[in-house]
Every structure is written in structure tokens, then in C-alpha cells.
Amino acid sequence: MNNQPTAFLNYPQAIIDIGGLRHNLQQVRKLAPYSQIMAVVKADGYAHGLEGVVRSLSTEADAFAVSRLEEALMLRQAGHRYPIVLLTGVGNKEELQLAAAYHLTPVIHDVIQLDLLRQSLVTTPLAVWIKVDTGMHRLGFPPERVTEVIASLRCCQPVASIMGLMSHLANADQVEDSYTRQQLEVFNNISAPGLARSIANSAAIMTYPQAHLNWVRPGIMLYGVSPFTHCTGMDMGLKPVMTLKSCLIAIHRLCAGDKVGYGITWTCSKPTIVGVAAIGYGDGYPRHAVSGTPVLVNGYPVPLIGRVSMDMITLDLDHQPTAKVGDPVVVWGERLPVEEIAHHAATIPYELLCQVTARVPRIWNK
Numbered sequence: 001m002n003n004q005p006t007a008f009l010n011y012p013q014a015i016i017d018i019g020g021l022r023h024n025l026q027q028v029r030k031l032a033p034y035s036q037i038m039a040v041v042k043a044d045g046y047a048h049g050l051e052g053v054v055r056s057l058s059t060e061a062d063a064f065a066v067s068r069l070e071e072a073l074m075l076r077q078a079g080h081r082y083p084i085v086l087l088t089g090v091g092n093k094e095e096l097q098l099a100a101a102y103h104l105t106p107v108i109h110d111v112i113q114l115d116l117l118r119q120s121l122v123t124t125p126l127a128v129w130i131k132v133d134t135g136m137h138r139l140g141f142p143p144e145r146v147t148e149v150i151a152s153l154r155c156c157q158p159v160a161s162i163m164g165l166m167s168h169l170a171n172a173d174q175v176e177d178s179y180t181r182q183q184l185e186v187f188n189n190i191s192a193p194g195l196a197r198s199i200a201n202s203a204a205i206m207t208y209p210q211a212h213l214n215w216v217r218p219g220i221m222l223y224g225v226s227p228f229t230h231c232t233g234m235d236m237g238l239k240p241v242m243t244l245k246s247c248l249i250a251i252h253r254l255c256a257g258d259k260v261g262y263g264i265t266w267t268c269s270k271p272t273i274v275g276v277a278a279i280g281y282g283d284g285y286p287r288h289a290v291s292g293t294p295v296l297v298n299g300y301p302v303p304l305i306g307r308v309s310m311d312m313i314t315l316d317l318d319h320q321p322t323a324k325v326g327d328p329v330v331v332w333g334e335r336l337p338v339e340e341i342a343h344h345a346a347t348i349p350y351e352l353l354c355q356v357t358a359r360v361p362r363i364w365n366k
């Protein structure tokens, strides 16, 4: 090869498209025009970068939701003053004190949290959400206890206001699902006059308008990704926000019979040009991606071959014979939906996004 560059980028980057994030939030507005939007940014903004996601959506979202206190404190320390909901609430006195001091809005889902509030000497007024279990059986009070929980919260000195009732759907990614209808009915039948309600995740926002209620809670769709297995975010008018890219760092011309990678799981059936790209499971590319998983080289799909290593993957470049070291490689994002990669790795796109590791720099594009 005579046209080798003398230098190349030998690590992957996650390019985060701010315009895409904003576009996707606008899609939520269009779908649920009468609801307020609680943008779900847990798990480091589905690994896009918590602070950047919040900064990008700050003027558009009505509140943000995280799972853990740490994430909320990080946002407060970065200077964000928007409402922040703690989806799993607080676990002890110290957390409750911090939640109050930093004006966070915990979800109260268990009697232990009620007791914490009752015994608390916190003086800063606190707003809370009440979580109700309508059938997922993960978090929340049984519907028949809601009246009592409300009464009890209204007597708690630190509780200044109850934001509303929140519940979560177990099966909303199934279209026309009877269990979802049943959960909605249970939720609607709870008597709690004057309180706002929220039950819709991305799947329900897109397919169950009757679930929108006062607040919707989009997560995955903000990142341009579909919660459904039968279609991609792009099919639904969303823009993929993260493009995970790297580049070719070596090219080999192998003979028929030559083996590739750990476990020598791939044998060339013919003379093959094999490309090595600088990305692996140490970056979050799924080790379970099978041979044949598409990867874009110079914008064109080529198949992954052999096992995924910690820092590298190997590709069959027979349909990209002019590719050279330094050429761009995209493993998901623009023009290659992460939904498709999830399918080849027997997982869901949520998991692939969350697995992108800290060593991958996030590059924010306007």
C-alpha cells in the first residue's frame, strides 16, 4: 500500500448531535402537545453525557429526571437550576437532606421513604412525586393505598407540595397491548383530585396518546432511538443523536484458509482484505456482535468478521478494496441505526448506548 498516511486517530469518538436532541424533543412536543415534558437523562443521559444533554435541552424540557442522587448533584454543581426528579427517591436521612438542600424532587415509592420524611428535621420545603404500582410490580404503592399516602405526605412537615402521581408501564413497547390498557385503567381509576399524573415512557408517547396525561417521560426517543423492535427511530421521524465512530488502523491481505482473531472463529473462505478498526468492547462495542454485523467504512456497509476484541474489531473489506488506514469507520448512528446493531448482538439499543465507556470522548456537534 503506497498511499498510507503517516498519522491517524487510533481511538473512537462518540459524536453527539445537539440539533438531533432538540429535534427529538420537538417530536415529543408534537406527539403530546398538552403534556409537560420530563426529559429522562438517567445513566449519564443514556451515556451521551448528562451535563451536555441537559444543557442542550434546558430551554425546551419542563423538568429532568435521573435515577440517582449523584447525577442530580452533578447537575446542580454544574449550575443547572431546572426541576430535577429523582426517579428512585432517597434512601436515607443524608440523601433526603441533600435532596431538600438542592431543591430536588424525589419520587416516594415506599413506606420507608414516608418514614424518613416523617422523622426528618429538614426545614427546606420539598416537592415530591408519588409512585404507584399499576402492574409492573417494581416500584410503587398499591393503588388502594394512595389516598392514605397522600394524607400522610400532607402531614409531613418537609413536604411542601405533591407534584402528582407517577406510574410505569411494563409492556408499552407492544402495540395494542391489553396489559398496557389494563395498567392505564388502574391508573385512571385512582382517585386523587387535583393531582397531576404521569405514566408515559417513549413507547407510550408514540403509540398510546391516551397515556400522555399531564406529564410525559421520554427517555430513549430523545436520543433518536426506537423502543420498538419492529422499527427504528429514523422510521418514526427521530434523528439518531450519537454516532460512534473510529477509523481503520491496519489492513491485511489474507489468503483462503487464513484465520482471524481470538478463538480463530473466522476462516477466510477466499483471498480477503481484512481491515482492523480501533474500537472494541473496552469502548462499549458489544462483544456478542456476530460475524456479519454491519459496520460503515467510508459510509458503506461491510461485515464484521471474527470476535470483537477489547480495543479492536476486524472487518471484511472485500467490497471496500480501496479503503486505507485512517479511513472513517462508523459502528452506529447516522446511517446505521443502533437498533440494527442491537439486533445483531442479541440485546436492546438501550443497553448498547449505556455501555459506551468513559474512555470514549464525547464530541458535541451543533
Ligand SMILES: *Cc1c(COP(=O)(O)O)cnc(C)c1O
Residues within 6 Å of the ligand: 040, 042, 087, 168, 200, 201, 202, 203, 217, 218, 219, 220, 221, 227
Ligand atoms: C427510564 C424511565 C423512563 C424513560 O423510558 P424510555 O423507555 O427510555 O422512554 C420513564 N420513566 C421511568 C420511571 C424510567 O425509569
